[in-house]
Amino acid sequence: MMLTTIGLMSGTSLDGVDVALIETDGKRIQAFGPSGYRPYTERERGVLRQALAEAVHLPERDARPGVLAEAERIVTLAHAEAVSSFRAQNRIACEDIDIVGFHGQTVLHRPDRRLTVQIGDAAALAKTIHIPVMYDFRAADVAAGGQGAPFVPVYHRALAQSLQREGPMVVVNIGGVSNITYIDGADTLIACDTGPGNALLDDFMFRMTGQRFDCEGRMAAQGAADEAWVARALEHPFFALPPPKSLDRNDFASLTLHEKSPADGAATLTALTAAAIARIVPLLPKVPRSWVVAGGGARNLTMVRMLRERLAPATVEAADALGWSADAIEAQAFGFLAARGLKGLPLSYPATTGVPIPMTGGVIARP
Ligand SMILES: Nc1ncnc2c1ncn2[C@@H]1O[C@H](COP(=O)(O)OP(=O)(O)O)[C@@H](O)[C@H]1O
Ligand SMILES: [Mg+2]
Numbered sequence: 001m002m003l004t005t006i007g008l009m010s011g012t013s014l015d016g017v018d019v020a021l022i023e024t025d026g027k028r029i030q031a032f033g034p035s036g037y038r039p040y041t042e043r044e045r046g047v048l049r050q051a052l053a054e055a056v057h058l059p060e061r062d063a064r065p066g067v068l069a070e071a072e073r074i075v076t077l078a079h080a081e082a083v084s085s086f087r088a089q090n091r092i093a094c095e096d097i098d099i100v101g102f103h104g105q106t107v108l109h110r111p112d113r114r115l116t117v118q119i120g121d122a123a124a125l126a127k128t129i130h131i132p133v134m135y136d137f138r139a140a141d142v143a144a145g146g147q148g149a150p151f152v153p154v155y156h157r158a159l160a161q162s163l164q165r166e167g168p169m170v171v172v173n174i175g176g177v178s179n180i181t182y183i184d185g186a187d188t189l190i191a192c193d194t195g196p197g198n199a200l201l202d203d204f205m206f207r208m209t210g211q212r213f214d215c216e217g218r219m220a221a222q223g224a225a226d227e228a229w230v231a232r233a234l235e236h237p238f239f240a241l242p243p244p245k246s247l248d249r250n251d252f253a254s255l256t257l258h259e260k261s262p263a264d265g266a267a268t269l270t271a272l273t274a275a276a277i278a279r280i281v282p283l284l285p286k287v288p289r290s291w292v293v294a295g296g297g298a299r300n301l302t303m304v305r306m307l308r309e310r311l312a313p314a315t316v317e318a319a320d321a322l323g324w325s326a327d328a329i330e331a332q333a334f335g336f337l338a339a340r341g342l343k344g345l346p347l348s349y350p351a352t353t354g355v356p357i358p359m360t361g362g363v364i365a366r367p
Pocket of ligand 2: 011014015016
């Protein structure tokens with residue numbers, strides 16, 4: 001049975017809420033619908049940043065001490081607004097949507113402590129938007145000993161199946177953190193986080209220039225990457241670990257660049273993201289033939305150029321060049337995962353998150 005789903009994603013970049021509609025039975029993608037975006041305001045983003053800082057000390061996933069309660073209200077409200085303007089813009093009635101997949105905002109990801117915390121009140125959201133909401137996708141995986149991330153690989157596999165190209169291919173998602181899905185034929189699906197995505201670069205740009213990100217990679221394009229610094233950063237033990245493995249947004253926040261101009265610093269951090277992605281190649285079963293880049297990082301032309309240089313002779317294409325939407329993929333993925341959760345299909349596998357057995361997940365909140 002085909003379902004009409006809306007997926008909602010608010011990633012580690014803290015930029016805003018992505019919304020996307022797809023029709024799917026949880027196995028195939030029948031049709032892509034429209035997508036939308038609801039950015040956080042500066043004030044909201046400030047509260048979320050503070051929530052991430054305070055969440056470091058969270059003892060358990062349901063606690064909302066201090067600023068976390070306000071941050072949760074902001075997340076719920078922003079998602080409700082995202083759905084209502086999306087429905088209005090595209091003239092979609094709530095009865096036409098079978099399920100909403102609500103990721104929430106990760107404020108702490110510590111699989112080693114069997115703890116991953118996504119804030120956002122799914123029950124309140126379901127009541128406000130009058131649509132059933134599936135949430136807490138990562139919890140069952142982490143409780144069972146999995147990494148709880150990445151969760152997009154099953155969706156990447158469904159996308160790749162429709163391409164029918166010769167493997168192995170990799171889809172790399174460059175959000176706040178970067179993650180890859182390695183696909184080889186119908187049976188091999190391997191995934192992991194690879195290291196920093198845009199978060200370190202965004203933080204650096206904000207500190208040095210007041211801009212939230214390096215638009216199209218223009219700042220980095222004017223600078224020179226400090227390759228010695230990149231090589232030293234790659235000595236962090238995380239990079240030598242085989243997949244599956246995952247990261248918290250702030251795991252590399254201690255990597256500091258000293259005395260660099262904005263251009264050289266941006267070039268160096270962009271190079272680190274590209275190098276960390278390329279560093280996964282020797283840890284994969286075969287060298288990939290082709291790479292597809294998605295997430296906000298796909299819009300950073302310097303990032304894509306550096307990836308091409310480091311991954312040659314493999315091909316590197318932006319997701320949009322294939323008719324996919326780099327911006328909407330993750331939101332689409334959570335609609336897809338909601339359909340899978342409803343049907344009890346696995347959301348994660350031993351080779352994507354390290355969970356001992358294929359694992360379904362998600363909890364439903366009804367309006
Ligand atoms: N036009 C652009 N040029 C360069 N980078 C961009 C552009 N648009 C978005 N980005 C980057 O992408 C990030 C958002 O990516 P996204 O895929 O939403 O990540 P997340 O899933 O972590 O929220 C921004 O913080 C920024 O670093
Ligand atoms: Mg985002």
